[in-house]
Amino acid sequence: MKKSILLVLLTAIAITSCNQKETQGVSEPFATLVVEDEEMPMMRQPQATASSLKAPQLITKEVVKKKIIKDGRMGIEVNNLELAKARIDSLIKAYDAYYSNESMNNTDWKSSYNLTIRIPSLNFETFISAVEMGKGDVQYKEIDARDVTDEFIDIETRLQNKRAYLKRYKDLLSMAKNVKEILEIEEKIRRLEEEIESTTGRLKYLSDLVDYSTLRLTVEKLNDFKYNPEKRDKFSERIKQSLSKGWYGFIDFILLLTKSWPFLIVIIPLIYFVRKIRKKKKQDK
Known part of the structure; x- marks a missing residue:
């Protein structure tokens, strides 16, 4: 009888201890879940503000100034x-x-x-x-x-390229091994320098036209018409001028005949023979 009572008590103690362990096993994870559920929003909030809210990157383009x-x-x-x-x-x-x-x-x-x-x-x-x-x-x-913007950019680009080529040729000149190579490179350098000078002049000319505009302005005033008689010399002076011009004309004519005497020597006999031939033809008829 005592043994049976002792066995019942031991069984009851064992069941009680098992229930307590199950309760503890269940309550600890739950407590942990509750704490995690309460802390999760607090943990996510700073992460969202620190990492996800970043300023977007702006894409900038180079603005070309119009010429x-x-x-x-x-x-x-x-x-x-x-x-x-x-x-x-x-x-x-x-x-x-x-x-x-x-x-x-x-x-x-x-x-x-x-x-x-x-x-x-x-x-x-x-x-x-x-x-x-x-x-x-x-x-x-x-x-x-x-608008000369395109021409301006094209000239600047060609000028930069020519200067880059000029620098390369000068570097090659220092490494030339014989006279032939030196002369060939110096000739190319000379041509490039002339082209650079011409291109630079064109660029300066365009820059001046862009910086300073040109206005062709005409300011005029209409005048009232006034008769202005032509000034003439006195009658006696005009007579003197006419006589003088006539005399000079006569002298010039005599000089012209004097200069043409070789032609007179040829023309006079020619006229004589022509007239003689015509006279003879008339007699034959």
């Missing part, structure tokens, strides 16, 4: 020519321009200034507007703009 050549023709009719010219002179100073050519014409019908003006391209339009605001009527106006 524009501007030319213009303009004609203005004014009432006071000198006052208009003085105003143009003041505009030249104000806009950093200059005259490349200046001429004046004065006739019975009109007086005019023909001006070729070089103006900084940035001031070209404002200069023309300032001229138009002056006193006078605009007779004509023509503005032309040419």
